[in-house]
Amino acid sequence: MSQKRRHFEMNWFPKHLLLYVFLISVNFYGQNATQKDSTSIVSFADKIIIKANLSTQTDTYILRTDNTVDLKVEPNNNYKLFLSLDYQFIGISLGFAPNFITDNQDDNLKGKSSFSDLQFRMFLGNWVQGIYYNKIKGYYIKNTHDFVDDWIKGEDPYIQIPNLKNVTWGMSTAYVFNPKFSYRNLVYQTEWQKKSAGSFVPILYYNYNNSGFTFLGSESEEKSFNIRLATNYYYTLVIKENWFISPYVSPSLGVRFVNDKSIINDIKSTEYKTLITRQLEGGLQLGFSSKRIIFGGSYNFSANWYNEDKNSNTENDRIYGILYFGYRFDTPKFIENSYNWLTNKF
Template sequence: MKYIFLFFCIGLTFNGFCQETVEKDSTYITSFKHKIILKANINTQTESYSIQKNDTENFSLTANNNFKFTLSANYEFLGLSIGFSPKARNLPYKTSFQDIKMRLFVKQWIQSFQYRRVRGFYRDGEILENVQEQFPHFKTISWNGTTSYVLNPNFSLKHVLFNTEWQRKSAGSLIPNLRYGYQRITDRIDSLKEVQNIYSISLATDYYYTWVIEKNWFVTPAISPGIGLRFTDYNLDKFNEQNTLFTTALNLGLYFGYTSPNMVIGANFNFDSKASNAKTKTNIISDRSYAKLYFGYRFNAPASVKKQVDWIKDKVKK
């Protein structure tokens, strides 16, 4: 039933786009690409995995970081963000967390690249002898990419997610996405190294609609159904297992905030659901919800930064 629902959502959004063609209207969007925006946010998104030891034992591992902080900067066609997480006070051990993202903005195209590293997990929901079981060697490293295209030129995804533009009139758009990535999961079982390599590719059709309220305020609901393939390669000593999985995903989002020429502030609420047609030794947990609060400030770029970016633009044009 869930597969039918996802295919229905994808077909419905494509059908909606085919019924309407939109010409660009300069009154809908104000661009701030010639200003730097620095933004800080805090979110509650957690890192969790489902571990399948055998046919009867299945448990979850969760990273020890209840809150994550991200600092980001966007200017012209470039964007960079760095995420980190403090140690949770209620647990005696910590999680090492790194999240680096780079973005490129080219007209209605948005290209993003991500490097993510997380090490140090604990067994979720079970405490043995007043001690929560620790998995200090469980580590994940991911390289991910997303290529997106905003079909409606009067809708600004950069306003909703990156705050480099200002949506002045209500509008919405379909946004096809191609997502791809490689993830390496490692652990130690006794003296043996456990390794799982995951290669994934998926297609998603996002739909966002921004309601502009009293010029400065906005509310944007979003839905993103997706389908894809995941290839896994699991190794433990001489044992090897390979799988090809069909995956589905559904993301629901609600974004709202305040925008002005110099300042932005807002919050996001998201729900992610992911599933595959088979279980592997280590699988991504589905059905997660999280929230994010952010604050940003725009200012004119220093002459030295402007000079360097202009030099890059000139080289690209050549």
């Protein structure tokens, strides 16, 4: 089983190297922070920005073959909540599936699923560098009715694969070509776009994924390294200064290097594959920005697919929404003084 987003494993990074990169970033950011057009973009890097995102994005996978019924698998996480904090050139966010939302509570029918997501990002002039960790465990077969004749929706439990899991480590590197366009206004809300502008924002994703499960006496483990280049284009139309509408489109092409191990009927097998991945994303965002308050929402679609072999392919087609709300706080003096000490020293 594969997942849309894969992330490169970071275990080999020594701690002192991460510290070195951090200090270099402080110096780089300090030298480049003033290069943007201040009449088009207002920066709130000196504020602490706290934001909450509510997403309906789910990881549904469809295995299509020539000879059998499609297999549709997804986790029991209809809603995900992301809490983020940004200050100066760095940001961090934590995602989870809250149990207090009713649609995340039907474990008796779909089984229990867990979701955790951790993201770290750095803004270096026109560059945006991200590091990601994602883990999902517990899936169910969405089209159980295709496999159980007398199955009744809403009464009978779905076929469940509780120990199916996906663990992902990865990175992304983005570059914003137009200095009059604020990518941070759209994605992280750490800036305020004051004038309409658009830009190409190519993003290189490179990640490592480990997924596996045991089911009805069979075992499977798949390890893959994935690299994908997305050629994004964004445009922000500013309406009466505070409001904006922003469409985007993102076609991408990538490569997956797969090591697939399985045990079926006590027969072990190992297969190495190189697969071409294709993906198309897009959406429309409506938002509000002011000196303190930020909020908005977006409507998005995502379609990605790759051929497993001549007779089967895996697809992941989704339409989902995101709502967000945030507030820009004045930075406490001890944090501001610590940051200024770092920039002056390094």
